[in-house]
Amino acid sequence: MSTDYQQAREALGLSLRELRLTAPGGRLTGELLAERLGSNWTKSKVSKLENGRQTATADELQAWAEATGHPEARDGLLAQLRSFESHIRSWRRQLASGHRPVQEAITAEHDRTRVLTIWENVLVPGMLQTADYARHVLTRHANLMQSPRDTEDAVRTRIRRQEGLYEPGRKYRILIWEGAIHSLVCPPSVLAAQLDRLASVIGLDTLELGIVPFTASLEIYPGNGFWIYDERRVVVEDWHAELWLDDTDSIATYLRVWNMLRKSAVYGTDAQNLITRVQRSVCPH
Template structure:
């Protein structure tokens, strides 16, 4: 069981305790559901750790079991869950700008980065036009507020880090990411020009894993490692923050394994140039 699953199970167990130890007498799951206007299955899923409660759910639960004083404890348990696993529905509830501001803070607190990306250009190397299309795609997918211009400005601020001599970026990308047409070819062409200019920078080691090169593990989902203490992974439904030592070590080992298939310097530049000619032959 993962840390996230354990934390959600712990919250579910506490909710069950509140229901069964209600001052006025124990409530069944069905009785509590009727009180709250919920389905019985929702009560069951929350107690069994199969569904993550919202803060509103917890408020209603505490009041429905006549123990409103428990809300502080329940909120703390929920915060413990969300520090490691937060759905995009929650993360993007107020738009993309706020999330980018939080990511900027996270990056400001870190010095050495290891990144892997298999599907698109990493955010810290994106052009404004490319980033604009990325945010638009995800706003459509998650039906989130379309504060795209504000989000782009925040993402561009983060790029100041690659010129900071105190920071070091070890970035790996799969060659397939260079061809992903999530934007018009003209914009991708400009993005590839930008990427080519990064090769050889003092603070950035940019490696490309060629499509034709054997890999020892599948080039799966992207991730960032901060100072070998924190891993950030973005899935389709949620953002994950992983900070237990064993898991961080696994991600670092994954990065190191992928790096064995990567090329750098002039070889990386040739791959980027080839993609550039393919996308915009004229």
């Protein structure tokens, strides 16, 4: 968990404590506030929220404001929550209504972006996925997160996003670790078709596609996948959450990483040959 995130969570906790201590009818104890809030609340939960050891939901913040006699504080509390959740977006919260809303949020970022810079080390990037490949990837993620199943809607949203590859004025700078094109996150026949798709887009004037081979000498190890949107935002994906980073220092760091990895990549015919070799190993007959 980032220091900035924890500091923001602690600041929200201080705001909650202030509301409890300045209740119009007199200072509330944590136990009394928990009783007012209902059966799902305990004195321990009140303490964890006030000390930044737990993050309140939007509904919990609204209930807190009302229970402490400060309903007017609700909007301010929600603004505080949004300010740091925009940086760390837990999958549990994002996937509460399924994968389609997540895909739509990403599409909104894509729509306002002219240059998208991507590093992917474990999967073929969504911008280049076939529908069958995307279906298997999203199904596995839904299984892991035990989230609502809206796979087909999510697949359609992801595939529609690829229309940007054919729009003049856009640029996609995509680097892929060779391991990503070996990964059997789907049946071999689906991966073979996905590799066909990957080879077919090499040469598009909107796309700079490089693959970093296993045998390449590396200036930096191939860590987490990330997406840089017009050098104004970086999105980094992890198991528990996505990180949305807007500060200039973080953006500069990820750009340096991408440029270091780029030096190890192969392009054009060399990339196509590498894809073909992997495809033969997936479907040798």
